[in-house]
Amino acid sequence: METSSIVSLLIALIAVLISLATLQENRNMIEESTKPYIVVYARVANFESPRYYIIVKNFGTTGAKITNFKVDFDLSKYSYDDERTPFKHLENSFLAPNQSVICNIDPLKYCRNPHPITFNVTYGTKRKQYNDVYNINIQSEMDNIQTRASTKNKELSIISHTLQDLVEKHL
Template sequence: MVEQVIAVIGSILSSAVGIISVCIAVATLRQNSKLIEESTRPYIVIFFEFTNAATAVNYLVVKNFGQTGATIDHIDYSFDSLGDEAKDLLIPQISSIEGVFLAPSQKIPLPFHVSSSGEIKGPIHFSIAYHSSSRSYHEEINTRIAEQFKARSTRKINGNADHLRDISYTMQEITERLI
């Protein structure tokens, strides 16, 4: 009789350990799946960039910093803080990239003109919806272009000829990008 009780208790404990092991394995697999998804997902953002070669050019850059390609579904924006000229350039450009597929590290520069930081009254808000082959994503981005605009470096003019100035500006731009 005692042997049967010990056998039943052993079977129950063995079954319990097996069930707990399966539960732990399932939880670990789910966690690993989430980690893999997070590390390989697309990550599309919008940021301000500028070049200052012969003339200064401002860009809003849409870039996929993720490890997977994604298609842009929709971009909402609030350009209340930008001047009319910049709005007139950016709005059609932003509309034209909806439906575009961005591969990993691919970027789309959207040029616009702002002559002084006084034309920018505050932050610009973007809301980006995009999807990969398996999931949909949504990002909210606020960019403070006025502060970045003020931080632009000025160029030194080398000589009186325009072509020398252009070469000088371009070389300075390349040097700064390599730093």
């Protein structure tokens, strides 16, 4: 073989390898931008008095089926209804993009036994499975003080507080 043929062959092989690497990187970028992203987090909403929530939400752009949802603490201890356990039947549920499942936590029960909670969530699409672990400390939300404008002795105070809370959430 001539030297020019070998050089041409090497250049062609390098071009093919670069193309394959670029295609793989593009595939990874598309997957990252379109995958489901299910997150568990705590929030407080203040409608005259604070309300505490644990939220499971799909922040991704693709829906996902939750195949495994484990909690290291018995959430029924924080429930407003002793007969119900929050998120107990979440496995095998489908969450569309931006869909959330919300659980209200009884602050009186929580304050008696404040406890960080670990959630282990496995979810996926037809092609890929994801597993994430979230450590939630509701106390960190309770420690955040939120003040309100005074509307004392007016029946619209709850509406006022609710609107203020909504504005704060969109800042």
